[in-house]
Amino acid sequence: MTSAQTPDLADLVVVANRLPVDRGDDGEWKRSPGGLVTALEPMMRRADGAWVGWPGKPDLDVEPFEFDGTHLVPITLTEEDVELYYEGFSNDTIWPLYHDVIAAPRYRRQWWDAYVRVNRRFAEAAAAVAADGATVWVQDYQLQLVPMMLRELRPDLTIGYFHHIPFPAYGLYSQLPWRRQVLEGLLGADVIGFQRVADAGNFARAVRRQLRYDTKASGITVPQPDGTTRTALAKAFPISIDAESYAALARDPKVQARAREIREGLGNPRKILLGVDRLDYTKGIRHRLKAFGELLEDGRIEASDVTLVQVASPSRERVEAYAQLRDEIELTVGRINGTYDTTGHTVIRYLHHGYPREEMVALFLAADVMLVTALRDGMNLVAKEYVASRIDNRGALVLSEFAGAADELGSALLINPHDIVGMKDTILRAIDMPGAEQGRRMRALRRRVFEHDVDAWSRSFLAALEQARGRTESAAHA
Ligand code: GDG
DSSP states (O other), rough: OOOOOSOOEEEEEEEEEEEEEEEOOSSEEEOOOOOHHHHHHHHHHHTTTEEEEEEESTTOOOEEEEEEEEEEOOOOOHHIIIIIIIIIIIIIIHHHHTTTTTOOOOOOOOHHHHHHHHHHHHHHHHHHEOOOOEEEEEEEEGGGGGGHHHHOOOTSSEEEEOOOOOOHHHHHHOOOTTTTHOOOOOOOOSEEEESSHHHHHHHHHHHHHHHHHOOOTEEEEEOOOOOEEEEEEEEOOOOOOOOOHHHHHHHOHHHHHHHHHHHTTTTSSEEEEEEEESSSSGGGGHHHHHHHHHHHHHSSSSSGGGGEEEEOOOOOTTTTHHHHHHHHHHHHHHHHHHHHOOOOOOEEEOSSSSSHHHHHHHHHHOOOEEEEEEEEEBBOOHHHHHHOOOOOOEEEEETOOOOOOOOTTTEEEEEEEOOOHHHHHHHHHHOOOOOOHHHHHHHHHHHHHHHHHHHHHHHHHHHHHHHHHHHHHHHOOO
């Protein structure tokens, strides 16, 4: 990970809220299962990189260490930082505001102060570990101020930022009391990546309206303190998955046997529907349950024929909106099951757990219909994971237009989850989809996901950063 002259400095630095590892109760570090880790792993190995992030537990103070060929730089967050910066500003202000205020964002000055303070801590750690002229790639909404802070500390760096969640329309964004500071923070990057073309457009519009900077195509002209200007690129780079690793799991005879076992365990219903989400109000789980419950009530699906498996993995449980959502979902599931279950059959198998990847793929293989009904979602990787796992070219994907994945996966059955009548019709269509149509659609979906996998994503982002470096260097020599 060293540059030629200066040991311990990295030429490529990733800065993310979380480190790519978790510490077990035994004190051992383990690679965390998250998508971003898988996404960046090949690139980190190629580049001998460093990764700056929080180790995931409050008040944990550990020295930098090597893990699997990557230099890890842990950032300590106190209990108070976690409450104000992470649960507060990141997940109770920015998250609901950027997901079109599905839940009401809360604006607290104390949370903002903590966000600034913690962003500075990340920026300083990244500045300390980056080699001369290094590339730094900042990840996501918890760290929107880091690009500008880093540029001020280290003007020699090439800085990228990727935004994993939506960027809202200006009419909503403008609610944010610190709307200028956040835009200025992001504009510290040379390349600002978004999931959808619409997100990049919303960002450019906010910049024009708030800061009055010129924007042309993807370029934003940013005035510099010395009176010159530089160009920041704001553009869509839709994230993806390691598609081949899902297909490989789906080919594993043990996973296939497990898929059969899951079906049998549910009493071999004619059709299995599946939802897999973090338990989050953006994912449209309540709307999905409403549509499913009404289909049973209307007699359009036969209770003994169908089971909906809903995995709702525990998430942000200390944030009030999440605790409330869990209560609502569990009440609804209980009501539907109480009405339609028999001693031998359940209509909704609700699972409030996280599962290993093998089990997720077995679930994908067992499911005839995958339901992705997000009210707003940056991308939604689950939709792509289902597609990558269907090596048999079977199954139907019902996908919300409000998930970024809808821009790429046009061969899915697209729905507006607010339109319960439309969603009910589409779920029925998915349940009854003929095999030939499943095959036609699934082949088209798979082609897209395999051609645009996560490696292609990180390569295209880094290529844009390299071009930005070229622009800066030629400007410096002009
Ligand atoms: C954010 C954006 C964007 C879930 N439960 C389990 C489990 N998962 C895995 C899924 C998937 C990942 O977690 C969730 O990714 P999503 O994309 O669906 O959603 P967010 O967590 O909201 O992610 C989103 C993403 O960032 C990337 O940019 O797509 O829009 O909101 O990989 O499979 N994995 C395992 N057990 C579980 O119980 N192993």
